[in-house]
Amino acid sequence: MFKAKVKPEVLKELVEVVSILVDEAKFTVKKGELQIKAVDPAHVAMVELRVDKKAFEEYKADESELGVNLLKFRDVLKLTNPGDVIAMEHNEEKNQLVLKVGNITRKMALVDTTGLSDPKVPNLNLPVKVVIKAEELRKVIKASESVSDHIALETSPEEFKITSEGDNDSADLVMSKHMLNELDCKEGARSLFPLDYFSNMVKAISTSETVTMLMGNDYPVKMEFSIAGGNGSSTYLLAPRIEND
Amino acid sequence: MFKAKVKPEVLKELVEVVSILVDEAKFTVKKGELQIKAVDPAHVAMVELRVDKKAFEEYKADESELGVNLLKFRDVLKLTNPGDVIAMEHNEEKNQLVLKVGNITRKMALVDTTGLSDPKVPNLNLPVKVVIKAEELRKVIKASESVSDHIALETSPEEFKITSEGDNDSADLVMSKHMLNELDCKEGARSLFPLDYFSNMVKAISTSETVTMLMGNDYPVKMEFSIAGGNGSSTYLLAPRIEND
């Protein structure tokens, strides 16, 4: 059983965060929260997300799973206006999600969840921690897009650097410790990442002011940020690209 | 003879209403009003429109006919800014419409009217009447577009329903009598319509707050709405799509 009312912007943000990696996802509905975990088809990146029932206007659920076509769901959410409240209900018999906005009822067929991945989040020891304004990340990916197709994250005890190097051009962001919200780094670390994934992740972080980045040397990066006005959180995990020197 | 001054938004609305069905139309200019009637090339829909001379800043006309290429006319109207007044004059000798906005003069060749249809509006007995907010229609067509390519209008003495049914999905608007401006229905009626026509019609209703819908069972629908700030009115007539049950 799943029955809830929610402001459309909460669902829009959630769909935005997950749909950069997959077109269909399993929504795991629990008594107290909604969870989504997904890995992209190329197995380069993963997303993990939870939204507390407090983010909803109303929320009533037993444990259940909904297979959602995110592209179709996004189209339905486009029908809403600011100030609307969406009522959602799972019709288990027909495996439909029934959405109501104003006088409109929209029934959306759900996807079979057995085909949807249920990724195991790996246990990683990431020794470096940086807390940075999301706005700074957005600026550096914009500057990097015309330069190269990868990006390097580099930390020392004193500063955090994001660098993109092309054949003749380069773009970089350099932030010393006092310009960051937090920098916790014992010894230097550097990893290279595909720009397209990194860029999509940064662009999907729409409401969180800061991002917590956990890193290592030639190791994945973990990006944690809040969603749903602080009533939820999300984590991206992105595999490094190994440099051939 | 035809000579007039008018705010561009009046002409823009008129062109929008007619151009969803035809690219060229005959403007029948009368002493007291401007009339347009047109039927679409597939003979599925018809529009009938009149704008009173009160909608114009100045209006002087004998009875005459102008063959207007609506696409070209729309391009000329795009040159205007809010607050502009367009002066129009029919140059009968050259069969041109001469338009002046500010210091710009734009002469537009007219189309031969003999090739343009002059549809007869059929005399229909449509027993059901619904008066509904245009905004509600806009919402339901938006919700229906991803679901199916047709739409059903259904009335009972108690409620009015617009339904779109796809293979697995559906969208509908249900409005009970008290939520409508008017519902006059003795016995149930239902007709099916092509969504693209219905949708274009609803989208072209831009300034009228309400739409009066006249319907029957497996019968055309007539949609009446005001234009030109109440100084004109327009009617769409749309043929039903016969269901194969």
Place this chain on the structure above:
Amino acid sequence: MFKAKVKPEVLKELVEVVSILVDEAKFTVKKGELQIKAVDPAHVAMVELRVDKKAFEEYKADESELGVNLLKFRDVLKLTNPGDVIAMEHNEEKNQLVLKVGNITRKMALVDTTGLSDPKVPNLNLPVKVVIKAEELRKVIKASESVSDHIALETSPEEFKITSEGDNDSADLVMSKHMLNELDCKEGARSLFPLDYFSNMVKAISTSETVTMLMGNDYPVKMEFSIAGGNGSSTYLLAPRIEND
């Protein structure tokens, strides 16, 4: 040596003015000003531009030449927000332009200047002078675009006319002497120009309120306008199209 700080809008305007004619241009940096001259590949039009050091927040330069890829430069300028200040510095050793905005550093490879044209501005005797609001020019090119691919500039001692004639349609702007900021014309003159060039020039004039047009009979037109908030000026020269009568 070249080192400067400047508001992005100054550079954006400059790039807009030059890039309608060429993709790469030589920036000649002098002690007191920045100069650009360029001719388009078809040798139909020329631009000449200077921006005084007063237009910059900071400006320090010896005489030098920078070969700039305007398309790439424009992309970098898109990264800026209103209120930003760009710091620029020429790294002569690597022949790079180093741009800094906030915490971002963007290094842009420069182009070899030997391949870039250094046009000689011809000495022309253009007897007619018209000073007109840029807004009027913008309106008439918009009206002309659907009519023809050329435009005639015509002057008499009493009025200035811009005319576009198609097979059946026409668009024109007629301004009598008192409607212009200035009209200095002893005897009538008329020249025909390609609309695409003329249109791109007019659209690139974004901040100057007026344009000074110098003309003759079947002669080029020279358009002078201010840039950089009055701290710079620019001139377009456009060759006429000879009419076959």
